[in-house]
Amino acid sequence: MPHRIVILGGGTAGWMAANLFVRRWPSDKVAVTLIESPDIGIIGVGEGSTPTLKRFFELIDVPERDWMPRCDATYKVNIRFAGWSPQSGIDSYSHPFVSQVDTHVQSAFMVNCRTRRLGLDVRTQPDDFFLNGVLARQGKGPRAPEHFPFVVDYGYHFNSGLLGQFLAELAVERGATHVQTRIADVERADAGDVTALVSEDGQRYEGDFFVDCTGFASVLMQKTLGVGFRSFKENLFNDSAVVMPTPVPETPKPETVSYAMSSGWRWRIPLTSRFGNGYVYSSDFISDDDAETEFRAALGTLDSEEPTRRLRMRVGQLEKHWHRNCLGLGLSQGFIEPLEATALLLVQVTVELFMASYEEGNFSDRHAGEFNRKVDDRFERVRDYVVAHYKLNTRDDSEYWKANRANMVLSDSLRHILDAWYRRKDLSTEIQRQKLESHFGTLSWHCLLAGYGAFPPIAPNQPGQGDHYEEKGVERFLARCALNFASHGDNLAMLGGPDTTDPS
Ligand SMILES: Cc1cc2nc3c(=O)[nH]c(=O)nc-3n(C[C@H](O)[C@H](O)[C@H](O)COP(=O)(O)OP(=O)(O)OC[C@H]3O[C@@H](n4cnc5c(N)ncnc54)[C@H](O)[C@@H]3O)c2cc1C
Numbered sequence: 001m002p003h004r005i006v007i008l009g010g011g012t013a014g015w016m017a018a019n020l021f022v023r024r025w026p027s028d029k030v031a032v033t034l035i036e037s038p039d040i041g042i043i044g045v046g047e048g049s050t051p052t053l054k055r056f057f058e059l060i061d062v063p064e065r066d067w068m069p070r071c072d073a074t075y076k077v078n079i080r081f082a083g084w085s086p087q088s089g090i091d092s093y094s095h096p097f098v099s100q101v102d103t104h105v106q107s108a109f110m111v112n113c114r115t116r117r118l119g120l121d122v123r124t125q126p127d128d129f130f131l132n133g134v135l136a137r138q139g140k141g142p143r144a145p146e147h148f149p150f151v152v153d154y155g156y157h158f159n160s161g162l163l164g165q166f167l168a169e170l171a172v173e174r175g176a177t178h179v180q181t182r183i184a185d186v187e188r189a190d191a192g193d194v195t196a197l198v199s200e201d202g203q204r205y206e207g208d209f210f211v212d213c214t215g216f217a218s219v220l221m222q223k224t225l226g227v228g229f230r231s232f233k234e235n236l237f238n239d240s241a242v243v244m245p246t247p248v249p250e251t252p253k254p255e256t257v258s259y260a261m262s263s264g265w266r267w268r269i270p271l272t273s274r275f276g277n278g279y280v281y282s283s284d285f286i287s288d289d290d291a292e293t294e295f296r297a298a299l300g301t302l303d304s305e306e307p308t309r310r311l312r313m314r315v316g317q318l319e320k321h322w323h324r325n326c327l328g329l330g331l332s333q334g335f336i337e338p339l340e341a342t343a344l345l346l347v348q349v350t351v352e353l354f355m356a357s358y359e360e361g362n363f364s365d366r367h368a369g370e371f372n373r374k375v376d377d378r379f380e381r382v383r384d385y386v387v388a389h390y391k392l393n394t395r396d397d398s399e400y401w402k403a404n405r406a407n408m409v410l411s412d413s414l415r416h417i418l419d420a421w422y423r424r425k426d427l428s429t430e431i432q433r434q435k436l437e438s439h440f441g442t443l444s445w446h447c448l449l450a451g452y453g454a455f456p457p458i459a460p461n462q463p464g465q466g467d468h469y470e471e472k473g474v475e476r477f478l479a480r481c482a483l484n485f486a487s488h489g490d491n492l493a494m495l496g497g498p499d500t501t502d503p504s
Contacts, residue, residue, distance in 0.1 A: 001024040001490045002031040003363055006205055008183060008197060008220060009213030010036025012046060013330025013347045015167035017211055018176045019060045027175040034171065035197060035205060037182035041213055043163060043331065045311065047269050047276045048076060048256045048341035049155040051097050052348050062170065070166050072271040075254040075491060077132035077142050079340070081451065083260035087394030088453025094255070095447045096132035101150035101481055104397055105129055106443055108468035110428070113446050115466055117424045119459030122467040126158060126431055126447035129469070134478045136255045141491025148484045155341070157256065157269045157276075178214055179205065186224045193325045203354050209325050209363075212332045216314050221328040229334075231316035234409040235387050235402070237282035238264050238337045239315065242292050244308045245274040246299055251489035258339060259298070260393070262286065263400040265339065266298060272492060280313075285400040313337060317379040322368040327354055334379055339389060342382050350375055381439035384414040385448070391418075392452040421449050424451055 005021060007014045014034055021032045057067065067073070082092035098106070108128035112122045127133035131152065135142055142154035172178050183205075185198040196206040212220035221227045233239070252270030259266045264281030279295040286294070288310055317334030321327065328334075330347050343497045353374055359366035387410065395401035410418075413434055421429040427449075428442045440448075469475065486494075 002027065002029055003032070003209070004031050004205035004207045005181040005209045005211065006197060007032065007034040007211040007213055008036075009211075009215060009330070009332070010034055010164065010168065010178075011042040011213060011215055011330060012164055012167070012344060013332075014211070014213035015164055015349050016056065016170040016344070017329055017351050018211065019167055019174070020056075020348075022171055022176050022356065024355055025220075031177070032171070032175070032180060033177040033205065033207070034168075035179045035181060035183060035199075039182055040217075042161065043311070044161055044309075045241070045276075045278065046160045046338070046341075046343055047271065048079075048267070048338070050341060051153040051155050052233045052345040052346045053156055054154065056344075056348050060170070066488060067163070067166050068156070068158075068492075068495050069272075071158040071162040072273040073156050073163075074252065074270050074272060075141050075143070075488060076155040076157050076256060077126075077136050077254045078365065079256045079258055080136070081127060081258050081260075081389070083395075084258075084265075084389065085392065085394045085452040087195050087396070090125070090451065092257075092454045093134060093447075093451030094133050095444065095451065096126060096130040096136065097153045099131055099150060099152045100445050101152065102130050102443075105472065106479060108472040108474050109443070109450075111468045113450050114424070114426075115468075116450070117203055117421070119456050119464055120466060121458045123469040124450040126451055127279070129474055129478075130479050132480055134482045135485055136253060138258045138482055139251065139253050140482060140485040141254055141488040142485070143484075143491045143494070145484055148481075150481075154160065154254075157271055158481055159271055159273070166191055175464045183219065186220065188224070190226075194224065209327070209358075211327045211329050213330050215331040216312075216335075218318075218328065218332040219335075220326050221318055221323065221332055225323050225326060227323050227328070228319040229316055230319055231314075232336065232383055233315060235383060235407070235411075236315050236337055236390070237404065238280045239286060239314060240283045240288065240291070241278050241311045242279045242288070242308050243276070243278040243311065244294050244295070244299065244301065244306060246277055246301065248273070248275045251487065251492075254488045254491075256341065260395060260401075261298065262294060262398045262418050266295065267338070278338075280339070282400060285398070285403075317376065319374050320368075321350060321375045322357075322365065322371050325365065333375075336379065336383050336386055339386050340382070342386075346375075346378060346382065349378055378439065380411060381413065381436060384411050384417075385440040385444070386459055387411075387414060388418070388445075389447055389452075392449070392454055394452070417445060421454065439452075 078094040078096040181199040184200045187196040256269045263286035269276040357371040361367045390404035
């Protein structure tokens with residue numbers, strides 16, 4: 001008998017897990033069943049990724065030309081934050097995905113950040129120092145031609161419904177069983193483990209291990225097993241969103257833009273078929289109706305008949321991600337608001353860690369404790385990075401932004417990072433001391449802090465040059481690298497034709 005794993009929920013999280021499982025474990029060893037209810041449906045947002053999604057497709061061995069056109073996908077080289085720090089004179093800054101090629105110029109960026117922290121007037125905008133920042137500005141795509149000697153990292157934008165359908169077909173083709181029904185009851189053994197899921201029409205689905213991918217409902221982890229939930233509401237105020245699509249130009253820039261709003265922020269995500277837009281806000285600071293009006297005004301759709309969709313978000317994480325014979329995954333395990341588009345990254349990290357721990361424990365829960373500590377830490381450190389965006393904002397136009405800046409509910413880890421920065425210590429040493437490189441690493445923290453202009457005033461006396469942007473010829477180097485890249489439109493068009501570029 002193969003070991004039976006039952007996944008409950010067919011959103012992106014459920015289908016990502018199903019694909020990773022069937023890819024790793026042959027069906028005579030592990031039988032994977034995914035149950036989902038079309039009546040309940042999926043959340044249908046979540047359309048931006050980090051480069052981890054690129055690794056996901058590499059792991060399951062699916063080339064871009066197979067999935068991207070089917071999912072209306074575009075490339076993503078960075079997130080641009082617009083209007084978050086007006087007092088520092090910065091209209092917008094980008095957090096580019098860092099690539100291998102950037103190792104040649106990253107030290108110039110870090111040195112300049114250090115010099116600027118001493119009050120000297122040197123260039124520190126992250127967009128200027130990273131290849132992806134330059135590509136975004138030029139509207140170029142990130143697919144490197146074969147002769148380009150460096151790996152370029154990037155993420156994607158995609159339609160989440162279409163991605164779910166694609167992944168469902170693939171998982172079934174590769175051996176997963178797909179059941180469409182609503183689960184109404186859960187059976188448990190005397191010791192407490194889940195033994196079977198029971199559908200509305202009385203069918204029983206037995207399993208040895210269960211993965212809860214039921215979204216915010218968290219049917220198995222919270223409702224059945226009673227696992228506690230640790231809210232991040234005190235750190236992150238946003239709990240709501242309103243979403244609406246708008247038309248997209250033929251060749252959009254390969255970037256997500258995050259615009260600051262009165263009580264939150266608004267994303268603009270380019271797909272090939274539309275812009276996905278959403279206003280993420282705190283219901284403590286604005287009503288749903290006022291948020292929608294502000295959102296429509298920003299999109300220029302005040303007179304449009306097109307309906308919006310409103311969502312509530314539960315921000316925080318489970319006290320245990322793996323409990324008994326169940327794993328929480330996706331929104332059911334927790335959620336950090338979507339500012340850095342990290343939800344699918346956390347799905348993938350969780351599944352990869354789980355598979356390794358489960359195998360190492362010979363398909364037992366022997367390593368569940370260590371696994372839980374690692375995933376818990378991952379969530380908290382991602383949360384800290386998102387919190388830092390709010391803490392460093394310099395907006396004074398609403399109580400929301402002032403309250404975020406004044407919020408002192410910060411983890412020790414975040415306090416130490418900010419302390420090191422403002423005391424002009426070496427940030428890399430602090431990041432290494434905290435072993436944070438696998439979360440948001442040194443460069444990401446430099447991008448964030450420099451992007452917000454978190455520097456002392458420029459000193460009146462400037463002793464000489466010392467600008468490594470100039471001295472190291474960063475502009476010329478990156479401009480020459482960028483010459484190798486085609487426009488974003490050409491990159492997308494290539495997906496329909498023969499593949500002549502190196503996707504690695
Ligand atoms: C406003 C917002 C913006 C976001 N933006 C991003 C982003 O840019 N990037 C990113 O990575 N993530 C983002 N996310 C998160 C992302 O949407 C989710 O992580 C992703 O869609 C995965 O969702 P899921 O599969 O966990 O849950 P869902 O999509 O909600 O799927 C739940 C599944 O469980 C099934 N189900 C539930 N109960 C039962 C039952 N009783 N019986 C049978 N089936 C059941 C449903 O039918 C469904 O198939 C965002 C989230 C929100 C709220």
